[in-house]
Amino acid sequence: MEIKKLQELFEKEFTSFKELLQLQDKEIKQNGETTKATADSIVKAGKVIEDLQTEMKAAQDKVEKDSADQAKRLEEVEKKLGRIDYPDPGGEEVKSPGEMFTESDAYKNMVANNQYTSGPMKVKDLFSFEKKALVTSAITGGNLAQALRVPEIIMPPMRVLRIRDLLSVRGITTNAIEYVEETGFTNEAAPVAEGVAKPESAIAFKLLSESVKTIAHWIPVARTVLADVAQMRAYIDTRLIYGLKLTEEAQILYGNGVSPNLAGIMVNANIQNYSWSSGVVGDTKLDCIRRAMTLARVAEYPVTGIVLNPNDWEDIELLKGSDEHYIWIVVTEGGVPRVFRVPVVDTTAIVSGEALIGAYQLGAMLWDREDSNIRVAEQHEDFFIKNQVLILAEERLALTTFRPQGFVKINFDSAPTGS
DSSP states (O other): OOOHHHHHHHHHHHHHHHHHHHHHHHHHHHHOOOOOHHHHHHHHHHHHHHHHHHHHHHHHHHHEEEEEHHHHHHHHHHHHHHOOOOOOGGGOOOOOOHEEEEETTHHHHHTTTOSSOOOOOOOOOOOOOOOOOOOOOOOOOOSSOOOOOOOSSSOOOOOOOOOOHHHHEEEOOOSEEEEEEEEEEEEEOOOOOOOOOOOOOOEEEEEEEEEEEEEEEEEEEEEEEEEHHHHHHHHOOOOHHHHHHHHHHHHHHHBSSSSTTTSSSSSOOTTTTEEESSSSSTOOOOHHHHHHHHHHHTTTTOEEEEEEEEHHHHHHTOOOOSSSSSOOOOOOTBBBSTTTTTTEOOOOOOOOTTEEEEHHHEEEEEEEEEEEEEEEOSSSSTTTTTTEEEEEEEEEEEEEEEEEEEEEEOOOOOOOOOO
């Protein structure tokens, strides 16, 4: 099959492969796992792409070999015809001394005057020939066979961003959020006899506020890249937005609250804490999570999510019973990332050895003042005269933790020893 047709088929199969990966990601987000049919299709598509790459490599090698053979045959023919083996300056065709003479004024004047002698035509030496523009491709190594261009930019793996999905998210048009928090409640409700004064209860409140913060970054890019390569522009935009979201997740968990940082949930002084070492002898990390869930439930908050580092999630999935069978998962089938009826988000955004459980939608809210966006400008230093532009990505948002007691920070310090 011709290389061009192979390339077209490769692009078609690669597009289908990407669509399967997007479907798999969607299934994992919705159901916690992918279907067997999708997984099988991805494996099959990967095999087809691999076979096509092998076939294209073989076809390209054949073209290069045929090109080399043809050049060798032409060289042998020229030697048999007794032609001078002129040097090839830069792979371009050159004029021979005879061609140079018949095109010279000396030869043209001789013919015009019906003479048999001509004026002199200077030739410095046999190796100083005029270069002539190429009419056909020179038969030199690599000129006839085009390199295969993979129709994608190969990027590093991207983290699946899911912490935002656990929270309630609302849009705002102001630059600050004010809210009233209940700080104390004294309940004196009691049965009251006829004619007796009714008891008085008390509620204390505090006015709190949280300002909108900005997350942003930019990169310099040659203007010609954006003008000539649409794919490059789309790639850069995607990577910049991804960078914002990575920082956003880190801020939601660990932002120290000092402007311009968000007030992250993990460092909130009022959330509950639970350490693995404070449990019962024999407790595993799974037991630790369940006991932390009880703290939130006793505080009357229903746990809606568990955020774990992949290393800690691995320890939980590999737990075995006394019969050496896995407790949490059937290896051949996988399992929904959920423990004790609560969804699990495993992400490197949280530090290994820590976890956060809580009533995410009830306990905190993310406020979008300005969605993630991309802007391009050349008004920066000497970018205008250097033909460069800057691409800026930014978002403006705020995070409020309404109910800190609805969250429990877990510290997997060490297994309890009872001492």
